[in-house]
Amino acid sequence: MTPRRTVSIVAALMLAMSVPAHAATIEITMDNLVISPADASAKVGDTIEWINKDVFAHTATARNGDWDVSLPPKKSGSLILKKAGTVDYYCRFHPNMKATLAVEP
Amino acid sequence: MIFVRLSVAIATLSLLSGAALAQAAKPTDPQIAHIAYTAGVIDIAAAKQALAKASNKDVKAFAEDMVRDHEAVNKQALDLVKKLNVTPEDNDTSRTLTKNAADKRAELEKLKGAAFDKAYAANEVAYHKAVNSALETTLIPNATNGELKSLLQTGLKIFQGHEQHAEHVTAGLK
Numbered sequence: 001m002t003p004r005r006t007v008s009i010v011a012a013l014m015l016a017m018s019v020p021a022h023a024a025t026i027e028i029t030m031d032n033l034v035i036s037p038a039d040a041s042a043k044v045g046d047t048i049e050w051i052n053k054d055v056f057a058h059t060a061t062a063r064n065g066d067w068d069v070s071l072p073p074k075k076s077g078s079l080i081l082k083k084a085g086t087v088d089y090y091c092r093f094h095p096n097m098k099a100t101l102a103v104e105p
Numbered sequence: 106m107i108f109v110r111l112s113v114a115i116a117t118l119s120l121l122s123g124a125a126l127a128q129a130a131k132p133t134d135p136q137i138a139h140i141a142y143t144a145g146v147i148d149i150a151a152a153k154q155a156l157a158k159a160s161n162k163d164v165k166a167f168a169e170d171m172v173r174d175h176e177a178v179n180k181q182a183l184d185l186v187k188k189l190n191v192t193p194e195d196n197d198t199s200r201t202l203t204k205n206a207a208d209k210r211a212e213l214e215k216l217k218g219a220a221f222d223k224a225y226a227a228n229e230v231a232y233h234k235a236v237n238s239a240l241e242t243t244l245i246p247n248a249t250n251g252e253l254k255s256l257l258q259t260g261l262k263i264f265q266g267h268e269q270h271a272e273h274v275t276a277g278l279k
Contacts, residue, residue: 031261055169055177073177093170094266095273104194 003084025049028099030071030091032059035099038062042081045105049078058091130197134253137244139193140202141257144236145175147206151225151232152208161222167229167274171267178260178267185256219278226275233268237261 023045029036031053042048050060052071060069060077064087069077084105091097132140148171155168188192209228216224242259248254 032259033266035200055181064176091266093174093270094263095269096266 014025023047027051028060029053030086033094035091035097038099039102040099041102043076044081044084046103047078047080048101051076057093058097059093060089063090064086077088091092132198132247133194133241134250135191135194136196136198137248138182138186138191138253139195139199140239140256141244141260142179143195143202144239145179145182147202148229148232149172149175149179149205151210151213151229154213155221155225158217158221159225160218161278163274164222164278166224167226168268169174170270171213171229174263174276178256181259182255185252189250189252191250198269223275223278224269226278228270229271230275233264233271237264237268266274 022043024042025047026040027049029051032095033054033056035076040048048060049056050069050071052058052073052075055073057073058071060067060071060079062068066083067079067089068089070078071077081103084103086100086102088098088100090099152168152171152175155164156172159165159168213221213224213228240257245254245257245261248257
């Protein structure tokens with residue numbers, strides 16, 4: 001192994017450790033037209049996984065336009081959080097399904 | 106009997122096809138199942154007409170959502186009546202609904218382009234409002250079987266979503 005290669009491996013390891021040190025996956029369900037939990041919090045780098053338990057298609061659509069995740073019947077969809085801030089989101093097909101996601105830096 | 110005839114007369118006079126729903130006095134579970142299923146069939150037929158005639162992309166997307174959701178609800182309804190061994194029973198409310206919906210479709214058939222889009226979307230708001238009101242005041246309270254009641258409650262949430270979605274589409278057309 002050449003020294004240069006060792007350096008690059010170490011650098012890669014450090015980079016890998018510094019960013020997603022405690023990246024978590026947060027599960028949010030959509031069941032019977034209810035988003036649960038309706039108020040969730042997460043950190044930048046975390047993954048949100050929405051699990052659609054309904055036989056109806058839903059979406060998780062950010063009101064600020066940042067993201068729009070499609071959730072076919074009985075399927076899940078996920079999103080890696082890239083930006084801090086509180087985002088209100090809803091289902092485009094059933095706008096009465098509403099929830100909030102607080103993303104910390 | 107007089108009450109039934111009167112309610113049919115009121116429903117027939119009404120411009121809203123869905124208003125008939127509110128007139129059923131005390132429907133039985135087989136009648137409730139029939140009314141709810143019929144209400145879904147009507148909205149699917151309206152959506153298919155819109156898919157053939159609408160020009161606005163939001164209106165078309167909405168119509169696709171209606172077909173998909175109402176078919177999913179009606180499939181659940183069919184599965185449930187089969188499981189419960191209940192035969193949905195045709196009744197005056199279902200018949201009035203079907204007739205009024207056919208009249209509405211004929212009226213919409215004469216329209217074209219943006220005029221059709223507006224009229225369809227406006228009718229979807231009104232129709233879902235009427236169906237939701239009937240679910241809340243008549244169908245859900247009178248359903249005796251727990252599973253039927255629960256399905257109707259899910260239906261109510263879905264249709265309230267449709268009502269808001271339809272309002273949003275309507276607002277976008279102005």
